[in-house]
Amino acid sequence: xxxxxxxxxxxxxxxxxxxxxxxxxxxxxxxxxxxxxxxxxxxxxxxxxxxxxxxxxxxxxxxxxxxxxxxxxxxxxxxxxxxxxxxxxxxxxxxxxxxxxxxxxxxxxxxxxxxxxxxxxxxxxxxxxxxxxxxxxxxxxxxxxxxxxxxxxxxxxxxxxxxxxxxxxxxxxxxxxxxxxxxxxxxxxxxxxxxxxxxxxxxxxxxxxxxxxxxxxxxxxxxxxxxxxxxxxxxxxxxxxxxxxxxxxxxxxxxxxxxxxxxxxxxxxxxxxxxxxxxxxxxxxxxxxxxxxxxxxxxxxxxxxxxxxxxxxxxxxxxxxxxxx
Amino acid sequence: xxxxxxxxxxxxxxxxxxxxxxxxxxxxxxxxxxxxxxxxxxxxxxxxxxxxxxxxxxxxxxxxxxxxxxxxxxxxxxxxxxxxxxxxxxxxxxxxxxxxxxxxxxxxxxxxxxxxxxxxxxxxxxxxxxxxxxxxxxxxxxxxxxxxxxxxxxxxxxxxxxxxxxxxxxxxxxxxxxxxxxxxxxxxxxxxxxxxxxxxxxxxxxxxxxxxxxxxxxxxxxxxxxxxxxxxxxxxxxxxxxxxxxxxxxxxxxxxxxxxxxxxxxx
Numbered sequence: 001x002x003x004x005x006x007x008x009x010x011x012x013x014x015x016x017x018x019x020x021x022x023x024x025x026x027x028x029x030x031x032x033x034x035x036x037x038x039x040x041x042x043x044x045x046x047x048x049x050x051x052x053x054x055x056x057x058x059x060x061x062x063x064x065x066x067x068x069x070x071x072x073x074x075x076x077x078x079x080x081x082x083x084x085x086x087x088x089x090x091x092x093x094x095x096x097x098x099x100x101x102x103x104x105x106x107x108x109x110x111x112x113x114x115x116x117x118x119x120x121x122x123x124x125x126x127x128x129x130x131x132x133x134x135x136x137x138x139x140x141x142x143x144x145x146x147x148x149x150x151x152x153x154x155x156x157x158x159x160x161x162x163x164x165x166x167x168x169x170x171x172x173x174x175x176x177x178x179x180x181x182x183x184x185x186x187x188x189x190x191x192x193x194x195x196x197x198x199x200x201x202x203x204x205x206x207x208x209x210x211x212x213x214x215x216x217x218x219x220x221x222x223x224x225x226x227x228x229x230x231x232x233x234x235x236x237x238x239x240x241x242x243x244x245x246x247x248x249x250x251x252x253x254x255x256x257x258x259x260x261x262x263x264x265x266x267x268x269x270x271x272x273x274x275x276x277x278x279x280x281x282x283x284x285x286x287x288x289x290x291x292x293x294x295x296x297x298x299x300x301x302x303x304x305x306x307x308x309x310x311x312x313x314x315x316x317x318x319x320x321x322x323x324x325x
Numbered sequence: 326x327x328x329x330x331x332x333x334x335x336x337x338x339x340x341x342x343x344x345x346x347x348x349x350x351x352x353x354x355x356x357x358x359x360x361x362x363x364x365x366x367x368x369x370x371x372x373x374x375x376x377x378x379x380x381x382x383x384x385x386x387x388x389x390x391x392x393x394x395x396x397x398x399x400x401x402x403x404x405x406x407x408x409x410x411x412x413x414x415x416x417x418x419x420x421x422x423x424x425x426x427x428x429x430x431x432x433x434x435x436x437x438x439x440x441x442x443x444x445x446x447x448x449x450x451x452x453x454x455x456x457x458x459x460x461x462x463x464x465x466x467x468x469x470x471x472x473x474x475x476x477x478x479x480x481x482x483x484x485x486x487x488x489x490x491x492x493x494x495x496x497x498x499x500x501x502x503x504x505x506x507x508x509x510x511x512x513x514x515x516x517x518x519x520x521x522x523x524x525x526x527x528x529x530x531x532x533x534x535x536x537x538x539x540x541x542x543x544x545x546x547x548x549x550x551x552x553x554x555x556x557x558x559x560x561x562x563x564x565x566x567x568x569x570x571x572x573x574x575x576x577x578x579x580x581x582x583x584x585x586x587x588x589x590x591x592x
């Protein structure tokens with residue numbers, strides 16, 4: 001965040017007389033605001049420092065080369081993180097593949113097409129979706145999706161597409177799979193995707209739509225050439241936000257992914273995402289320092305990826321905004 | 326022999342008076358609010374028609390019902406007929422985007438799209454399927470010339486439209502409207518947000534454009550109406566009070582409401 005063009009409380013000497021009550025309250029409030037923001041920055045820095053410290057310890061002990069190995073045997077000092085990294089990437093990819101088009105099209109409908117009377121009930125339904133605890137999504141995945149994948153989707157898709165594309169091949173059919181986890185995740189990130197995209201589309205001033213429509217543009221043409229064009233930075237930011245959410249989600253994924261330590265090669269394979277690794281092994285790590293380093297390195301990877309995606313998002317948004325002018 | 330039914334249809338599909346735009350029994354409701362009350366009027370071809378009246382009398386609503394932009398307002402309901410060269414624009418068979426291409430619109434606040442000057446003017450032709458660069462170049466040049474903006478912008482067509490001054494932006498919006506080759510140009514207080522010099526330019530542009538286009542201007546400014554209008558429509562509380570040639574209305578209005586309004590009793 002740039003403070004260059006803003007007056008901060010440190011330099012701002014404008015306002016009420018500092019000796020009056022109003023002035024004192026003014027001063028006090030700016031202090032509180034500063035303390036609040038500094039403390040959140042402090043928390044983030046301590047997390048980053050903790051993760052970085054453990055990552056460095058992990059490297060110091062010479063485990064770094066083993067990160068990309070697929071052997072995970074903590075008792076023998078083998079900390080290959082590849083299966084977990086692969087699991088996280090697979091599941092996130094599936095989740096985004098499903099939620100991206102679905103969320104994007106829903107957002108367009110919600111922002112541009114929906115009759116006014118229908119808007120608020122549907123909006124509250126979508127918000128409700130965002131408020132469901134992730135463990136409930138996990139339960140739903142466990143009770144509904146896992147059997148569905150095992151008994152219906154795997155035989156159906158594996159028997160047809162799976163014969164041609166390895167992506168759909170059924171190697172083990174236990175239902176706990178990348179597909180099940182991906183579907184659960186996609187539903188979890190859908191509300192974020194929809195509300196951020198809808199919000200930015202609605203923020204496009206009406207006068208621009210009118211300009212296009214008055215020239216004889218159809219509603220879709222106005223949406224495509226004006227609204228989407230202007231909203232694209234915000235939509236992109238929403239996609240990144242959903243990506244980071246999907247990437248870091250733990251509970252629901254842990255419940256349906258199967259948690260089998262392999263490098264998956266098909267949608268129907270079980271997987272073991274990084275987040276689940278940390279959550280499941282937390283109790284064991286306390287006694288062995290190198291174990292703790294390995295798990296916190298997994299956390300470090302998650303942190304670095306989400307952090308850099310946020311930075312990239314910021315840069316791209318800034319660029320897109322400039323292009324939109 | 327025509328059956329009585331088809332005769333009735335025929336009568337219903339043809340306006341009884343002559344004019345570029347003929348309005349018959351037009352009513353507009355916003356929810357329960359009756360905004361325009363049974364307007365019937367013929368707008369002359371290739372003249373400047375000024376719609377005058379106090380605030381909230383329905384001028385803008387009337388203007389927007391002439392190219393179906395009124396349908397964008399949530400809860401708006403329109404009854405009656407508006408004929409454009411004999412075609413009822415509210416007939417279910419008529420495509421609103423087709424009407425809006427033929428009846429262009431310029432808004433109160435200049436609303437150039439956040440793209441280059443060139444792309445703004447080319448926007449309309451492009452959505453109507455013109456892709457050929459040469460054709461677009463020619464259209465852009467012609468439209469900007471017709472809007473009296475060409476000399477000011479010909480060397481900076483790729484600059485963002487928002488870099489223009491307010492008056493230039495409004496002329497750009499006029500150029501953009503002209504680029505789709507409309508027959509009628511609706512203008513909703515086109516000089517309301519401009520300085521006097523820019524307003525004067527727009528006014529002389531309007532007088533220029535009426536040779537080719539039928540122009541309908543909503544204005545809150547009586548002096549402006551006197552300067553540019555050939556024909557005047559006076560609305561009051563959603564009703565059509567008086568209409569006729571500008572000379573007649575301004576020199577010898579018949580209705581007492583018109584007389585009061587022109588005298589400045591209310592605005």
